Amino acid sequence: MNTLHENFTATVAAHQDRVYALALGMLRDRDDAADVAQEAFVRLWRKGDRVPGERLAPWLYRVTHNLCLDHLRRRNLALKRLGQPDPEAVERLSVPADDPAGDPLPAPLAAALDRLPARTRSLVILHYCQDMKLAEIAELLGMSLPAVKTALHRARKVLREALQSGAAVAGQTLETGT
Amino acid sequence: MNPRHTDQISDEKLRTALKPLRGVKAPPDFASRVARACAADDARRRRRRLFLRASITGLAAVLVLAVWNPWHGPLGRRPSAPPRTVAVGTSYSPAEIASARRQLVWTLAVTDRILDRSSHRALADVLGRRIPGTISRSLTRALHRTAKGNS
Numbered sequence: 098m099n100t101l102h103e104n105f106t107a108t109v110a111a112h113q114d115r116v117y118a119l120a121l122g123m124l125r126d127r128d129d130a131a132d133v134a135q136e137a138f139v140r141l142w143r144k145g146d147r148v149p150g151e152r153l154a155p156w157l158y159r160v161t162h163n164l165c166l167d168h169l170r171r172r173n174l175a176l177k178r179l180g181q182p183d184p185e186a187v188e189r190l191s192v193p194a195d196d197p198a199g200d201p202l203p204a205p206l207a208a209a210l211d212r213l214p215a216r217t218r219s220l221v222i223l224h225y226c227q228d229m230k231l232a233e234i235a236e237l238l239g240m241s242l243p244a245v246k247t248a249l250h251r252a253r254k255v256l257r258e259a260l261q262s263g264a265a266v267a268g269q270t271l272e273t274g275t
Numbered sequence: 276m277n278p279r280h281t282d283q284i285s286d287e288k289l290r291t292a293l294k295p296l297r298g299v300k301a302p303p304d305f306a307s308r309v310a311r312a313c314a315a316d317d318a319r320r321r322r323r324r325l326f327l328r329a330s331i332t333g334l335a336a337v338l339v340l341a342v343w344n345p346w347h348g349p350l351g352r353r354p355s356a357p358p359r360t361v362a363v364g365t366s367y368s369p370a371e372i373a374s375a376r377r378q379l380v381w382t383l384a385v386t387d388r389i390l391d392r393s394s395h396r397a398l399a400d401v402l403g404r405r406i407p408g409t410i411s412r413s414l415t416r417a418l419h420r421t422a423k424g425n426s
Contacts (some may be wrong), residue, residue: 201295
């Protein structure tokens with residue numbers, strides 16, 4: 098039991114940042130991401146040593162991805178039921194950009210990521226932040242390789258436009274000195 | 276420009292732009308938070324198993340009493356006069372006993388499905404203790420068949 102517990106603690110320490118980053122990239126909210134990452138590790142704990150060591154990371158990513166999809170579905174349902182939040186209140190309560198608890202990504206890129214379908218968002222993060230190969234991602238997300246390539250190509254287009262518009266806004270800001 | 280080249284450029288740009296997400300760290304107390312959640316999950320599952328076992332034992336006891344009590348007979352049928360000797364199987368026709376048995380199996384299977392599929396073992400234990408061997412085996416067999424969806 099102690100060995101199992103020690104192994105588990107070591108596993109959490111080794112994977113927590115990547116699992117949390119994937120959840121944060123998908124959910125765009127630090128508290129929700131921490132909740133989902135925690136739930137992924139609880140599921141791993143329930144599995145005991147039935148997940149082989151070499152499959153551990155993909156297993157964790159897949160569980161996190163599925164939990165994020167569930168969470169987003171619930172969030173969308175709640176939004177539908179309660180209606181969209183008051184934009185003024187959102188503005189008032191939003192975290193300043195330079196706050197370490199705020200969004201780590203520049204605003205245009207974050208907005209572009211939000212526009213992507215959840216599965217594609219996960220794909221982008223797994224590819225660009227977790228350095229996973231497309232074939233691994235295809236297996237993990239249960240998609241075919243061509244489908245992954247197509248989705249990534251479309252995502253690139255959206256994100257590239259966001260980056261360009263972000264650069265343009267930054268240039269204008271520099272010119273006007275505001 | 277070669278589209279592949281454009282893709283490579285945007286790949287590098289994207290990688291750079293998404294770099295902040297790569298450096299994201301889990302909250303400082305995350306490991307202890309996970310440990311607490313796992314401990315709570317363990318306790319919850321233990322409580323649930325106990326509750327399941329208790330409910331199934333109780334339910335089986337009630338059903339066994341209702342079905343096999345010689346004064347009430349299968350499914351509460353009350354004979355006009357109590358029998359002088361315990362004679363399960365002689366006071367009732369085979370059709371009645373078979374019908375009662377079918378309903379018992381059905382009720383147990385439904386309860387079992389509602390509560391938890393993993394409780395077959397517990398149920399088999401309960402039946403093994405409370406009901407004579409042959410009937411228990413037959414019930415457990417029928418129950419497993421039902422749970423697997425063959426009926």
